[in-house]
Amino acid sequence: MATPSLSEDTAKAVLRQVEFYFSDSNIPRDDFLKKKISESEDGMVSLALICSFSKMRGHLNLKAVKADDVPEVTLKAVAETLRTSSSLKVSEDGKKVGRSTDLLDPDEMIEQLDSRTVAASPFEYNVQREDVEAFFGKYAKVNSVRLPGHVTHKKYFCGTALIEFSAEEDAQRFLEQSLVFAGAELELKPKKDFDALREEEEEAADVGDYDSNVEEKYPKGLLVAFTLKSISAGDSQEQNVSDELTKEGATGSEQKTTENDNDSKEKIDDKHKSTASVYKDDMNVVLREDLKDVFQKFGTVKYVDFKVGEDKGYIRFDAPEAAQKARAAAVLAKEGGLVVKNFIANLEPVTGDAEREYWSLLRGNQEKHRENKRFQSRLLRGGKHYKGGKHARGRENDSSRGRPNKAKRSGSA
Structure with missing residues (x-):
């Protein structure tokens, strides 16, 4: 009392x-x-x-x-x-x-604890522990619920809840259930599987601490991958947009050839520069600006990694919380994803090897870009300081070596 x-x-x-x-x-x-x-x-x-x-x-x-x-x-x-x-x-x-009772051996306690704990996901970023406990408590007695944070951003919930039941039998029974929480079907797995995945993520996050030549560190939890599907027919963004851009003469890299292939390509290149203005109000063509408008309500969008005419891409936020909010909103949406013009954007988290590869490729491209700029700068300095004499080079040579793309186009014209 x-x-x-x-x-x-x-x-x-x-x-x-x-x-x-x-x-x-x-x-x-x-x-x-x-x-x-x-x-x-x-x-x-x-x-x-x-x-x-x-x-x-x-x-x-x-x-x-x-x-x-x-x-x-x-x-x-x-x-x-x-x-x-x-x-x-x-x-x-x-x-x-x-x-009121003595403590068991720590290892024995942990083993018993893990045997009656289930890892469940996905949950929205701001889910309350009490709500998760009440949900599972309808089916069996729950001892505790844990909401672990991201490996590298501890203050942000990772999306997987750890539910400890009072009996191992209850935990085993739940692993065979099909449950839906807040509109999302839950993936249920033993805690040992969650721990194994967690260990891999921690090892990946630690790479670079002991040897900076192995791999650079990279930010975690900022990426969301999306796939666009047509609301009306379930077609992909790539198919619909490619057809539309083909009619207008402006497309991505997979434009079909025509009888006058070279002339058509020149027109395509010109049209591509004004794609955003041409298709701004076209509900069947998704632009990077359209995606940014939808996703920026969840937080600051650093970059939209997407090409017009494709059906997949990435959103880069400046904080993991924004990525979690976007994923949670997509899960809870009655359409099954976020509405972007006449399409639904289905979201997936980018973690582990996929996340590491993304940042590795991005940094590799950035380094290539910087190297190209340094290379062109050296050429320009050479042309300025070594006019005439035995080191002189003709303007044609500088153009062909420093601007290969332009030389190639000129030769094919």
């Missing part, structure tokens, strides 16, 4: 929170609390210290107080509440709290 100092709701929240702190679910991975327990002769911890934890301060409406500053009346009320627990014990003076 709640004491007069704590409301019923507060007493329930406090009891549940402290029981979790000392539970088999938390102790194995809570190094701080585990250390405090091991340092105590009776295995109990200062109740004032427990009340100074951030979640407890929230339940008790305390400000950012230290353990020594927790009000005495609050400690007494919490102690009385905790005495109703079957898994906790409180000292006679109400100053300390601990487990």
